[in-house]
Structure formats: structure tokens, C-alpha cells
Amino acid sequence: ELKVEQNPLFLSMQEGKNYTIYCNYSTTSDRLYWYRQDPGKSLESLFVLLSNGAVKQEGRLMASLDTKARLSTLHITAAVHDLSATYFCAVDYGGATNKLIFGTGTLLAVQP
């Protein structure tokens, strides 16, 4: 059964610092997604990673995918308070369904 683990679960950062969130998954998948969720809100799509070695960047966030290691990373550069949110990775279960298996989430708090 596909399992998705994220670490850390909670991350407190100072503004201006860099950090990386890790997403490990247990079985082969060819699609991985990163979402952002603000408190009480829905999921906002950040990145879609479709192949080994894929790298996507948007502003201060950069995501990468290593399908051989079954690992994706979300790198935060020079964090700002507006990035405070919960970040989820989600792995496509594959097969005939469009089922996503979500990680546990990483709560990011950026302190001024």
C-alpha cells in the first residue's frame, strides 16, 4: 500500500532563512503534487511534478522529484511571513483512479 511521509511535521523559521521539506513515498508513482493550505481553507495547487528529475520554481519555492529515491523536496528560499501555511505533498496512486495519497503535512511558521 502506498504510504507518504513528510518531515518535518512542524517547522518554525525566521524570515530570510532557507529550509527544505521532505516527502518520501513507499511505492512507484509517476506524479507528485505539492499543495498549500491556509488555516480553515481549501488546498491551493503549487506544483505538479511528472518525471524523474523534474524541478519547478515559483517565487521563493522550488520543488524537485527523484522517482528512483521516491523523494520529493520543497525548498524555501529567504522565507517571508506570507509563506506561513501547511504544505502537503500528494502522490498519485496510479491505476484507473485519480486517487491522491497525501502526506501528513508540514506546518510552516515564519517568524518576523
Place this chain on the structure above:
Amino acid sequence: DAGVTQSPTHLIKTRGQHVTLRCSPISGHKSVSWYQQVLGQGPQFIFQYYEKEERGRGNFPDRFSARQFPNYSSELNVNALLLGDSALYLCASSLLRGQQFFGPGTRLTVL
């Protein structure tokens, strides 16, 4: 274009009652998936429907059911509500496979 819409926004029910949640997908999307997100956890897959047929079912009891209509909108029904059913219910629309776009969610509280 309008995004995914869900109704109602919030709902309070008591144990044993029944609830119906509604979702309208993005225009052109024929697939609707439902997820349950309990506070502090990641969303869990409940169902996927495509062209009015069930394409996938998660590990949820038979109290949970869904259907999709000819206009591709969808309903999620939950019978005999339990306290543990309190959660944010998210609907996502997509093409058959590929990126899913999530609606604002319905917050269900069971007392």
C-alpha cells in the same frame, strides 16, 4: 472560468442524522473526487466519479455514498452520522486523470 464550487459551506448535524454535500466541477471536467480531511491530518480519498460511474473508492464504511449527475455535478451522502465524521469535506475536479483542483470545502460538525 469559475472554479470548483461546494455547498453548503458549513453544516452542523447531530449523531444519527444524514447529510448531503454538493459539488460542481470546473466546466469541461468530467471527474469529481471526494476527500475527507480531519483536523490536523492530510485529506483522505473517499470516492472518484467519472462520467457518472464510480472509478474508485477509499477505505470508508458503506454509510458513505456518492453519485454524479449528467451535468457532472456530484453529491456525497453520509448516513447515520458519527462524531468522527466531523471534518472538512473537499471536492476536487479533473479530467479523467491528472491534476485535481479543489473546491473551498464543506465544514461538517457532528454533535
